[in-house]
Amino acid sequence: MTQPAGTCPNCGAKIVFRWSSSVQTTCEYCKSILVRTDLDWQKVGQVADLPPNSSPIQLGTEGSYNHKAFTVIGRIVYEYEQGNWNEWHIVMNDGTSAWLSDAQDEYAVSFAAPGRHIPEAGNFQVGEPFVWDNITYLVSAITTAHYRGVEGELPFQYWDKGDVTFVDLRSESGDFATIDYSETTPALYLGEMVEFDSLALKNLRTFEGWS
Amino acid sequence: MSAGPMPPNRPQVKALNCPHCGAALTLRSFGNAVTVVCESCHSILDAKDPNLQVLQRFQAATDPEKPLIPLGTRGKIRGTEYEVIGFERRTIHVDGVPYSWHEYVLFNPYKGFRYLTEYNGHWNDASVLKALPEILPYASPPKVKYLGETYRHFQTAKAGTSFVLGEFPWQVRVGESAEVTDYVSPPRVISSEQTGNEVAWSMGEYMSGKDVWKAFSLPGDPPEATGVYENQPSPLSADTKNIWVVFAAFLVLLVMMMIGFDMSSNKAEVFTGYYKYDSNQRGEASFVTDEFEIRGHTSNVEVDTSTDLNNRWIYLNYALINGETGQAFDFGREVSYYHGYDSDGSWSEGSANDSVAVPKVPPGRYYLRVEPEGDPGYGVTYYTISIKRDVPQNSWYGIALGALLLPAILLTWRTLSFEHLRWAESDHPPIRIGDSE
Numbered sequence: 001m002t003q004p005a006g007t008c009p010n011c012g013a014k015i016v017f018r019w020s021s022s023v024q025t026t027c028e029y030c031k032s033i034l035v036r037t038d039l040d041w042q043k044v045g046q047v048a049d050l051p052p053n054s055s056p057i058q059l060g061t062e063g064s065y066n067h068k069a070f071t072v073i074g075r076i077v078y079e080y081e082q083g084n085w086n087e088w089h090i091v092m093n094d095g096t097s098a099w100l101s102d103a104q105d106e107y108a109v110s111f112a113a114p115g116r117h118i119p120e121a122g123n124f125q126v127g128e129p130f131v132w133d134n135i136t137y138l139v140s141a142i143t144t145a146h147y148r149g150v151e152g153e154l155p156f157q158y159w160d161k162g163d164v165t166f167v168d169l170r171s172e173s174g175d176f177a178t179i180d181y182s183e184t185t186p187a188l189y190l191g192e193m194v195e196f197d198s199l200a201l202k203n204l205r206t207f208e209g210w211s
Numbered sequence: 212m213s214a215g216p217m218p219p220n221r222p223q224v225k226a227l228n229c230p231h232c233g234a235a236l237t238l239r240s241f242g243n244a245v246t247v248v249c250e251s252c253h254s255i256l257d258a259k260d261p262n263l264q265v266l267q268r269f270q271a272a273t274d275p276e277k278p279l280i281p282l283g284t285r286g287k288i289r290g291t292e293y294e295v296i297g298f299e300r301r302t303i304h305v306d307g308v309p310y311s312w313h314e315y316v317l318f319n320p321y322k323g324f325r326y327l328t329e330y331n332g333h334w335n336d337a338s339v340l341k342a343l344p345e346i347l348p349y350a351s352p353p354k355v356k357y358l359g360e361t362y363r364h365f366q367t368a369k370a371g372t373s374f375v376l377g378e379f380p381w382q383v384r385v386g387e388s389a390e391v392t393d394y395v396s397p398p399r400v401i402s403s404e405q406t407g408n409e410v411a412w413s414m415g416e417y418m419s420g421k422d423v424w425k426a427f428s429l430p431g432d433p434p435e436a437t438g439v440y441e442n443q444p445s446p447l448s449a450d451t452k453n454i455w456v457v458f459a460a461f462l463v464l465l466v467m468m469m470i471g472f473d474m475s476s477n478k479a480e481v482f483t484g485y486y487k488y489d490s491n492q493r494g495e496a497s498f499v500t501d502e503f504e505i506r507g508h509t510s511n512v513e514v515d516t517s518t519d520l521n522n523r524w525i526y527l528n529y530a531l532i533n534g535e536t537g538q539a540f541d542f543g544r545e546v547s548y549y550h551g552y553d554s555d556g557s558w559s560e561g562s563a564n565d566s567v568a569v570p571k572v573p574p575g576r577y578y579l580r581v582e583p584e585g586d587p588g589y590g591v592t593y594y595t596i597s598i599k600r601d602v603p604q605n606s607w608y609g610i611a612l613g614a615l616l617l618p619a620i621l622l623t624w625r626t627l628s629f630e631h632l633r634w635a636e637s638d639h640p641p642i643r644i645g646d647s648e
Contacts, residue, residue, distance in 0.1 A: 054222050054241035056321045082245055082380065083259055104243050104380050105323025106339065126408045138343055141409065172356075174342035193341035196322050207241060207320040208223040210292075 008032060010043045018073045019091045022153035025074070033150065033159045045159045050077055050149045055086050055102045056204045059152045063100075063199040065109050069093045072100065074152030078145035078164065085145075089154055097155045099189060100199075101178075107199065108176045110191025112155075118188050121181040124167055130177075132190060137169035137177045147182075222320070229254060230263050239283065239296045240318045244378035248297075250282070255385070258378060269375075269385040276300055276374045279329065279434070280315055286427030288336055293317035293325055295427075297377035303368040303391070316379055324380050327423065328415060332436030333443060334423045335400065335415035344394075344401055344412060352639045355394045355401055357414070362394035362401045365441045365637045370404075393441060397633075400442035417442050439632040447626040454619045461615050469608050481505055481512075482579070482598040488525065490585035490592070497582035502534050503598065505577050510601050512572040514579075517564040518594040520548045524561075525592050528582040533575045540569050546594075 006015050011030040024035045026047055034041040061072040074089035085103035092098060101108045116132050128139045147161035161182055169177040170193070180187045225238035234251035238244065244258040246266065255267040278298040280286075285294045297316030302309050312330035319325070326337040344355040344362070353364040371388040390405045398417035403410050417440070420433025436443075445451075482503040488496060505512060516527060524547030531540040544567060550559035585592065634641050 052222075052242055054243050054320065081382070083242065105319075105321065126410070140343070170343050172343045172345045195341075204321065206221055208221060210320050 006040050008034065008043075009041055010034075015041060017153055018071060019095075019097070019153055021095070021097065021155060022073070024150070024154040024157050024159070026151050035157050044157070047149050047151065050151065051079065051084050053077065053084060053086065055088075056105070056207070057086065057088055057100065057102055057201065058203070058205050061088075061201055061203050063090075063201040065090075065092070065098070065194070065199060068096075070098070070100075072152075074150070074154045076150050076154070076158060077148040078166075079148045080143050080145040084148060089152065098191070105196070107194045107196055108178075108191055109194050109199075110176060110178060110189035113177075113188045113190040116188055118179055118186045121165055121167075121179075121186065130169060132177065132188070135171050135173075135175050137171050137175065139167060140170045141168045142166070143168065227263060229256070231256075231265050231268070236263070237283070238378065239294055240378050240380070241320055243318065243323070243380055244296070245381055246383045247378045248375045248383070250376055253376075255375065255383065267384050276313075276376075278313070278315065278376065280327070280423070280427050280429060282377045284427050284429070286423075288317065288325060288426055291319055291322050293319050293322075295327075295377075297379045298375070299372055299379070299383065300374035301370045301391075302373045303370050305368065311373065316377065318378075326413070326415075327418075329423075330440065331438060332420050332434045333440035334418040334420055335442070336418050337402075337413050337415035340401070340412040340414055344403075353394075357401055360396050360399070362396040362399070364639070365393040365395045365400070367392040367638060395442045397442045397448075398444040415442065417444055439629060439636070441633065441636065443633070445626055445629045445633075447622060447629060451619075451622050451626040454622050458615055458619045462612070465608055465611060465615075479506075479600045480597055481600050482596070484596050486581070486583075486594055486596065488583040488585065488592045488594065490587050490589040496584070497528075497580065499532075500579045500581070500596075502576050502578045504575075505572060505598075505600055506574050507601055509571055509573045511568045511570045513566060513568050513599040514542075514544075515564070515566045515597045515599070516544060516546055516594055517597075518546055518548075518592055520546060520563045520592060522549050522551070523547065523589050523592070524585065525594070526584040527594075528580075528584070530580040531569060531572070531577055531598075532580060533573075533577055535575055538573075540572065542567060542569065 007013065008015055008027040008030060010032040011027060013027055013029040015025065015027065015034065017025055022036070024033065026033055031047040032043045033045040033047060035044050057072055059072055059074070063070055070090040070092045072088045072090050076087045078085055082104060085101065088100040088102065090098050090100050098109055098111045101110070113132065119130065124139050124142050126139050126142065130137050143166045145164050145166055147164055150158060164180065164182040167179040174193050176191050176193050178189050222241040227236045227238065228234065229236050229249040229252060231254040232249060232252035234249060236247065236249060238247060238258065247256050247258040248254070249256065253269050254265045255269070256263040257266050280295050282295050282298060285292055294317065295315050296318045299314050300311050301314060302311045312328055315327040317325040317327060328335045328337055340357070344357040347354040347356055355362045368391055369388050370391040372383060372385055375383050375385055392403045394401045400415045402413050402415065420436060424433045482500065484500055512531065514529060518525060524545060526543065526545045528543045529541070544565050546563065546565045547561040548563040549561060550557065579596065579598070581596065631641050
C-alpha cells in the first residue's frame with residue numbers, strides 16, 4: 001500500500017506515502033510540511049513541536065468502520081479550552097478519505113460533504129436546527145480553536161492557520177456534523193459519533209500503567 | 212506498516228507538586244484533565260498549565276469530605292477498567308433544605324471518561340450521550356425520547372458544586388452551579404446540565420452499592436441505601452409483570468381446561484323419561500322409574516326437568532336411590548313459570564325448565580322416585596326428566612380464577628406503592644384522591 005513518492009526537498013529523506021491522492025504530507029525526519037506539485041514536493045512550512053497529546057490513536061493505527069478497514073495516515077491538531085483534539089485523517093480500503101475526531105476520548109467518524117448549503121459563520125445559536133440529507137442536526141457547540149500543527153498525509157493543503165471556528169452539530173439518532181470555517185468557502189463534514197470498541201482499533205499507543 | 216514515523220513517546224502518569232502547598236500531585240488522565248484539585252490544600256489548579264497555575268482555592272477544613280472510593284482506585288465497569296481520578300459533591304436546595312450527592316470521575320486512556328454518582332447509598336453508572344435526546348413537545352410532565360425509550364421528567368434543580376478533589380475534564384470551580392434536569396425510565400436516567408446556553412446530556416444506569424463494591428474490590432460493605440431513588444428499579448415491577456404473564460398463562464390454561472373438560476366429560480344421558488301429571492286426579496301421584504346405570508368414578512349427576520308449564524307451578528320431590536345399596540339422594544325442585552302483560556309491558560318470572568347437580572354420586576344401578584305436587588284444578592302438566600352423568604361444574608373455575616388473581620393484585624398494589632414513594636420526591640408528586648390541582 002505504501003509507495004515511494006520522491007525525496008524531501010529540504011533534507012533529502014525519502015518521502016513515502018500511503019494514499020495516492022495525498023496533497024500534503026510532513027517529512028518524518030525534518031518535519032517539513034510538503035505539498036505536491038506537478039512533478040515533485042515543495043516545502044511550504046515547518047511543523048513546530050506538536051503539543052503533548054494523550055490520544056490513543058497514532059499514525060499507522062488501523063481499524064474498521066462500516067465493515068471497511070481503514071488506516072490513520074495524517075492528522076490536524078487543534079487546541080481549545082478543554083485542551084487539544086485531533087482530526088485524524090483516515091483512508092478506507094476502497095480509497096475513500098475520512099476523518100476520525102478524537103476530543104477527550106470521544107470519537108466521531110465523518111466524511112467531507114461538498115455541494116450542500118452551508119450557513120454563513122457568525123450567526124449561530126446552540127440548539128439551532130439545520131437539515132442535510134433529510135437529517136435534522138442541532139448545533140451543539142460553537143468552538144473557536146487554535147491550529148497547533150499537522151502530521152502525515154492530508155487530502156488538501158493545510159498549514160499555518162490561526163484561530164478556526166468550528167460549529168458542531170448532532171442529531172437525535174447519533175449523527176454528527178461539523179463545519180470548518182477556516183477557509184473562505186466553509187467545509188461541511190457529515191458522519192456519526194462512534195464507540196471506541198466499534199472501531200476495533202489496532203496498533204494503538206500504550207499508556208504507562210495500562211495494558 | 213514499515214516506514215511510518217516513530218510513535219510519539221509513551222504517555223506517562225505525571226507526578227508533580229502543588230504550587231501552593233508543595234504536596235505531591237498525581238495527574239492520572241495523561242493530559243485529558245482540564246483542572247486538578249490538590250488533595251492537601253484544596254487549590255484548584257490549571258491542569259493544562261505546566262506550572263499548574265492556581266485558579267481557585269476553597270475552604271474545606273470545616274467541611275471535609277472523603278470519597279467512598281479513594282482516588283486512584285481501579286475497577287471494572289462493563290468489562291472496561293477505569294480509574295477513579297476525580298470526586299465532587301454537588302448540592303441542590305429544595306425549600307431551603309440542602310440535598311447533596313457525590314460524583315466520581317472515572318478514566319480509561321482509550322475509552323475516556325465515565326462517572327459514578329452516589330446519593331444516600333444509591334449509585335448510578337453514567338456516561339455522556341452520543342446522540343441528542345428528542346424532547347417531546349407539549350408533554351406534561353415533560354418527556355424525552357432516547358433510542359426508542361421514553362423518559363419522564365423527574366426534577367429540575369440548580370446544582371452547585373460544593374466540594375472537589377482530583378482531576379476533571381472540564382473547568383471545575385467550587386460555588387458554580389448548573390441547571391440539572393433528570394428524566395427517568397428506571398433503571399435509567401437521562402440528565403441534562405445547562406450552563407449558559409450549552410447543554411450536556413448524560414445517561415445513568417442504576418447500580419447497587421454491592422455491585423460498586425464488587426467492581427472496585429472495596430473492603431467492607433457499602434453504605435445502606437435509604438429511601439427510593441428516582442431511577443431505582445422497582446424490586447417488584449419485574450415480578451408484577453411476570454405475575455400477570457403467569458396469570459394470563461393460567462387463564463388460558465383454565466379456559467382450555469374448561470373447554471377440554473366440557474368436551475371430554477361424558478355428559479352421558481343415562482336416563483330420560485316422559486311423564487304426565489294431572490293435579491285434578493286424586494290418589495297417589497308418586498312413582499319410580501326403571502333402573503339405570505350410572506358409570507364412572509364418583510362424580511356429579513345432573514337432573515334436568517323440562518315442563519310445558521304456563522302460568523303455573525309444579526313441585527317435584529326427587530329421590531335418587533341406589534338399587535343395590537339403598538343409598539338415597541333426596542332433593543326437591545320447584546318449577547314455575549309465569550308471564551303476562553301489565554302497564555310496564557310484558558313480564559315473565561321463573562322458567563319452565565330446571566336443572567340441578569347432585570354431587571358425589573358413586574357409580575351403580577339407580578332409580579328415581581318422583582312425587583309431583585301441584586295446585587288442584589291446574590290439570591295436566593307434561594314433563595321430561597333426563598339424568599346426565601359427569602357434568603363439569605364451572606363454578607370451580609371462578610374460584611380458581613380468584614385464587615390466581617389475588618396475589619397478582621397484591622403485588623401490583625405493592626409496586627404502585629413503590630412508584631408512589633419514587634414520585635413523591637419528584638417535581639410531580641402523585642396526587643392523592645381528594646386533592647385538587
